[in-house]
Amino acid sequence: MAQDGFNASFADPAWDGVTVPAGQHCPLQGGAGATPPLDVSGLPEGTSQINLSFNDETYEPMNNGGHGVLGFAVEAGATSASLPAVPGATEDLPEGVTLVTANKTSGGFLTPGYMPPCSGGAGNTYSVDVIAVDNAGAELATTRVTLGTY
Template identity: 55%
Template structure:
């Protein structure tokens, strides 16, 4: 069981339930995101960007789900390559809705997030790369591949249960 902070004081426990094998469909809601290369400026401030998560459309959401949790990772850099190395963000959704439109969430902050979103766990970057909240791609244009692992979840008193999942490639930077 992995413990992650929800907002300030609440803790969520991440558990994979029996339905975790079901899949979701995830598409970009902004045509600037093509899954190949990052759109201009969608990287970290260390390299002159003002990155945010891409807005996404998630479909195939199982009826019991009441949130989407996304783990952002740099597949090319081992320390941040899995389990939300670039941060984990939660998005509340309407229970029973098979589709959800998720807004862009600004990077490098835990403040001013869109309504219904929260930082489940901030990125694990260290040194001069360390920033609060979600860390946008920050490899300095070295060709790293960034992905988002998307989970439809049911919130519980002590955490959440994963019901369905998908991976989307955000692009290379």
Template identity: 50%
Template sequence: MLKTLSLTAALILAGAAASAEMQVQLGGGWDGQKVPAGQQCALHGGKGATPPMTVSGIPSGAVWVIAYFNDKSYTPLSRNGGHGTIGFPVKGSTARLPAVPGMTASLPGGARVIHPARSRGDYASPGYLPPCSGGRGNRYTVDLRAIDKAGKVLAEVKTVDIGKY
């Protein structure tokens, strides 16, 4: 009986460890409710950058965390990185993803543009497009995927609210 209980407890603990999920904490004044002052696009008087983020629960074998920035209130840019897709190199189970500037493909800290924003005309960006709705209350989010060196998705967090503008 004791052996069965020990095995059951071990399986329960192993299942709990396997189900650990990636988590994201915003930094730099980003609270998930409102886009901080100055973090909007230049067309609306800002000099926006991505929110710095701490990602925990990154699975073993992950070498990149890919961030897909979206405007959920504007259908053409509402999914699959409509506001840009940025890759951040990672090592270990926790990573600090730095803020990277918008409207440029030149990024610090080994970050790189995976896909530029799908915006056009005056809103075109070779990388991340900061919130640019003109303050109409659009909802901005980010989806994060941890990937291995072969490009396999190991874990993901979807629809993290970064703020409204």
């Protein structure tokens, strides 16, 4: 559900929404990818966490959170939040960040935590759904940010 005023944008100019920045792909293909840092504004009242659901829109099995879902704790009453970059392919997450849903990788692609783009440069489109949730886990608002192609 979209909500007027709920917005997310890149906090690092290397991320332009057109092309995934160099090196921000999976370790299997020589990268050391991390989530893009995001600035989120217009948080609805009652938001306790922001979930980032990472997608490969081109490859259906990895769409709808296929690259993992991370949760970022939000201070009570906050109307905005700055979400830091989180390294991919690791279970070692920063304080205040949790793994909500593991990525859907398997075989040689299997990795813990967030799975950075891993299409081998085939031109797949990657995105993140930014979801404000309350203490009960109910979705309050959502918006999508295109990460770019890789």
